[in-house]
Amino acid sequence: MLQPIAQPLQSVRRSRDANPDAAPLPAIDPKPMRLQPPTSVPERIGFLMLPRFAMVAFFSAVEPLRIANRISGRTLFEWDLISADGGPVTASNGMTLDASCASARAPAVPSLAVCASFAPDAGIDDALLDWLRERAASGCVLGGMDTGCFALAAAGLLDDQTVTLHWESLPEFRSRFPRVDAVESIFEVTPEGFSCAGGSAAIDMSLDLIRRRHGDTLVKRVRDQLIHDPGRRPASRQRDPDTPGDxxxxxxxxxxxxxxxxxxxxxxxxxxxxxxxxxxxxxxxxxxxxxxxxxxxxxxxxxxxxxxxxxxxxxxxxxxxxxxxxxxxxxxxxxxxxxxxxxxxxxxx
Structure with missing residues (x-):
């Protein structure tokens, strides 16, 4: 099991904009949580950035967490940005994002999302697959954003599980990994892990996490800040039907x-x-x-x-x-x- 580094990394991986004058933290949602709740607050989440990852999905996942911190007046969530070598990673839009650490030095976190996009195989090698298997064996809950499930499936970590990924990649994924139940939904949260279709679907998945951890009142306030439509459900289709009239x-x-x-x-x-x-x-x-x-x-x-x-x-x-x-x-x-x-x-x- 990988151990956390001795000192916290000072980087963009953490949100530190809590407002001490904000309203008190809402009560915990009494509904059962499908993923194990964190043992302490703040809850720490890792984001593994693969080459050409979808930046829109990454920011869509992080921004609800940042807003939840600000509204609650507490740091409920922190995040680590991880790359294979610790260096910056170029996203699919050509922009680069600095990592806070290399995978070999990444701290132990309760959950980790693999971020990918148009080139789902880019950056996947034996070392990365072994690292993902080590994380899973240590109890870390793994998930995929956009096409991140390609890496998890290649590591043999998704067999007999239900996942989603971007609709364009579903046919190839299904043909390569027939033992994985890949569906076209907005996001999936199961006892084993989580996944989302990328793009704005990452907002829905983060809002679901906030609701499960900290209740409906907080998630409504976060959604209002994002001006986000509350109508989509996890099982909603990713795209409008080509012929909605028939x-x-x-x-x-x-x-x-x-x-x-x-x-x-x-x-x-x-x-x-x-x-x-x-x-x-x-x-x-x-x-x-x-x-x-x-x-x-x-x-x-x-x-x-x-x-x-x-x-x-x-x-x-x-x-x-x-x-x-x-x-x-x-x-x-x-x-x-x-x-x-x-x-x-x-x-x-």
Whole structure:
């Protein structure tokens, strides 16, 4: 088990803007807490920043905690920013953020969030995976933000658990880690860990933490400061339906996106929806203007496009992940769509 360093690090990892004149701390929410409550206040949280992490998700997670500190008049939460080597990390928006410590010298914390984004495999090596396993063995509760669950799953720490991550990465994650129950929700909190879809979903997850630790009154005041819509629930979908006026079409699209690697036949898709083949074609013609076969192929090629841009997988691996039987059939479809082969497109991007 890693031990905390002797002296606290003076850096951006801690919020120190408590207001001594603020209202008294609200009563503890009596509802049972699914994660173990901290043994003391302030509660300390670690954020492991991987290369090209999503800065919007990181700040969305931290700002509610900072505001909770200010409103309560006490330092309820502190945080450590961790990188593999202790140096600054460049986010997906090109900005860099200083770390407070290297992973090898990171203090022991009750919970730790792995922050990633467009390049979920960046920075993942054997040393990092071993470190995550050590943290889990020491009792630290681990979670992922945006695509941070890729690192946790690669370490073998998510088998048979329910997690969420950004919707664009769900098909690849499901194909690589079939033993993990990956769902499209805003955030997930289970007895084993936590995860969120990134972006503003991190606000919802932090607000949930504040509610569980310190009650509904405080979380409402924090939410008011953030001007945040209280309507979203953990199980809410991450994005608006493409066709909100027709639930059958939306269900068809959901089935397609859940079966990119092994595409469903159009007849089977129609049967699952309780439609005839012609009925399914009429549905897509009415709402999208294209046949369901074409719509399905476009979704598979969109996913392939993202994988070519965001991963280092071979063209053959990407072809299989997107439901093509061979690299040649994938290349033909990709060229018809974009005018370039997958390899040519990757070289130019």
């Amino acid at each position: 639930p059958t079409l939306q269900k068809a699209i959901e089935l397609m996106e859940a079966n990119l690697e092994t595409p469903l036949g159009i007849g089977e898709l129609a049967t699952r929806l309780g439609l005839s083949w012609r009925g399914l074609e009429r549905l897509f013609a009415r709402h999208t203007g294209i046949p369901p076969q074409r719509f399905y192929l476009d979704r598979r090629l969109d996913h392939a496009h993202r994988l070519l841009h965001e991963t280092r997988h071979s063209v053959m691996d990407i072809a299989l992940a997107c439901g093509f039987a061979s690299a040649s059939s994938f290349t033909r479809a990709f060229r018809r769509r974009l005018g370039l082969t997958p390899s040519e497109w990757r070289q130019r991007s």
